[in-house]
Amino acid sequence: MSLTKAQYMNELDQRLVIDLSVAIFIIFALSFIPASFLVFLVEERETNSKQLQFVSGVRPFVYWISNFIWDFFNFIPSALISISVFVLFNARSFISIENFPCLCLLITVYGFAIIPFMYPFNFVFKSAGTSFVLSSCLNIFIGVGTMTITTVLKIVNKQNKQLFIISDILKKVINLL
Numbered sequence: 001m002s003l004t005k006a007q008y009m010n011e012l013d014q015r016l017v018i019d020l021s022v023a024i025f026i027i028f029a030l031s032f033i034p035a036s037f038l039v040f041l042v043e044e045r046e047t048n049s050k051q052l053q054f055v056s057g058v059r060p061f062v063y064w065i066s067n068f069i070w071d072f073f074n075f076i077p078s079a080l081i082s083i084s085v086f087v088l089f090n091a092r093s094f095i096s097i098e099n100f101p102c103l104c105l106l107i108t109v110y111g112f113a114i115i116p117f118m119y120p121f122n123f124v125f126k127s128a129g130t131s132f133v134l135s136s137c138l139n140i141f142i143g144v145g146t147m148t149i150t151t152v153l154k155i156v157n158k159q160n161k162q163l164f165i166i167s168d169i170l171k172k173v174i175n176l177l
Helices: 005-047 049-055 059-086 100-124 128-159 161-176
Strands: none
Touching: 005 049, 005 059, 005 100, 005 128, 049 059, 059 100, 100 128, 128 161
16 A cells, blocks of 8 residues: 555654664764874874974874874774665665765765864863863764754755745855864
8 A cells, every 4th residue: 555645754754863863873983983083193292202203304294194094094994884884774865876875975075074174183182081082072063963953954944934044054154064
């Protein structure tokens, strides 16, 4: 039997809640990985081993590029595990033929973006443990906050056309983050 419109909408709403929950859990998982890269940098700065490398002739550009490459290669297994979770649990919204390449590209680009985003926080913290906790919280807050805002704006746009201009401006601001 085919579903009635009410049944179809109810099923669609349930699927949306499940997919949003999955996305939030992935945001949590992928927020801790870049924060862990910050711990090493803060410890290097605390022990002055970075200064020792610079004195030994390592150029700052080479130091930061090598850190980025190493961190990105350490990010890849986490990204592959995250993608395999989608595949193992057959999350159709994420692994459909149209969406799966986008998911893979999104997680890869996230790694390219978040790793250099964490590096300036190296100079803010004096303790490696504090840097991990606070940068993890920041990553989670930005990820969950922007996802929640965009989802709410989508729902509000459908119900109230007057808020379309405000939501359009907020979407542009969030895309800059």
